[in-house]
Amino acid sequence: MLIKTLPVGHMEANCYVVADENTLQCAVIDPGDEINTIMDYIEQTRLTVKAILITHCHFDHTGAVESLMEETGAVVYVNPADGAAETGRSRTFVIPRSAVLIGDGDTVEVGGLKFTVLSTPGHSPGSVCFTCENALFTGDTLFEGSCGRTDLPGGDMDQMMASLRRLARLEGDYEVYPGHMDATTLDLERANNYYMRYALGE
Numbered sequence: 001m002l003i004k005t006l007p008v009g010h011m012e013a014n015c016y017v018v019a020d021e022n023t024l025q026c027a028v029i030d031p032g033d034e035i036n037t038i039m040d041y042i043e044q045t046r047l048t049v050k051a052i053l054i055t056h057c058h059f060d061h062t063g064a065v066e067s068l069m070e071e072t073g074a075v076v077y078v079n080p081a082d083g084a085a086e087t088g089r090s091r092t093f094v095i096p097r098s099a100v101l102i103g104d105g106d107t108v109e110v111g112g113l114k115f116t117v118l119s120t121p122g123h124s125p126g127s128v129c130f131t132c133e134n135a136l137f138t139g140d141t142l143f144e145g146s147c148g149r150t151d152l153p154g155g156d157m158d159q160m161m162a163s164l165r166r167l168a169r170l171e172g173d174y175e176v177y178p179g180h181m182d183a184t185t186l187d188l189e190r191a192n193n194y195y196m197r198y199a200l201g202e
C-alpha cells in the first residue's frame with residue numbers, strides 16, 4: 001500500500017491517494033480542492049482511480065469530488081447522514097446520484113486493498129473514519145493532539161467523545177492520517193491527546 005498526502009485548498013485539507021502497488025488501482029480520500037494537483041499525481045504515477053471515499057461532507061473535503069468523478073469515472077462512497085444538514089460556511093455538498101451510500105462496518109475493495117468504514121459522528125453527523133491495513137484515515141474526527149470542532153451545524157461534543165473513545169479502543173496501533181495537519185499514530189494519541197484521554201475518562 002502506498003499513501004500520498006496532498007494538502008489541498010486554502011484550508012489545507014489532506015487529500016490521500018491510497019494505492020495498491022500490485023494493481024496500480026487507488027482510492028482517493030477527500031478530494032477537497034485543486035483537481036489539477038490531484039490529477040497530476042494520478043497521471044504521473046499511472047494510477048487508476050477506482051473509488052472516491054469521503055470522510056464527511058464539508059466543502060474543504062469534497063470540493064473536487066465532482067471534477068474527479070468526471071475525470072476518472074470513479075465511484076463515490078459517502079455516508080448520507082451528512083445529507084443536506086450543513087449550512088453556511090460548511091455549505092451543502094450535494095451527494096451525486098451515482099454515489100454508493102455507506103455506513104458503519106461497510107467495506108470498499110480497491111485492487112487488493114480493503115477499506116472498512118467506522119461511523120464516528122461528532123464533527124458532523126455523517127463523519128466516518130476508514131481503516132485499511134495499518135492505516136486509519138480520521139477526517140476531522142481525530143487530529144494530532146486534537147480533534148475536530150463540534151460547533152458547526154450538526155456537530156455534537158458528546159458524540160465526538162464517544163467516537164474518540166471508539167477509536168482509542170480499536171485493537172492494536174495504527175498510522176493515523178487525519179483530515180488536516182500531520183500524520184501521527186494511534187498509540188501516540190492514546191498517550192498524549194487530551195481530548196482522547198478525556199473521552200476515556202483519564
Ligand SMILES: [Zn+2]
Pocket residue numbers: 056058123140
Ligand atoms: Zn470538516
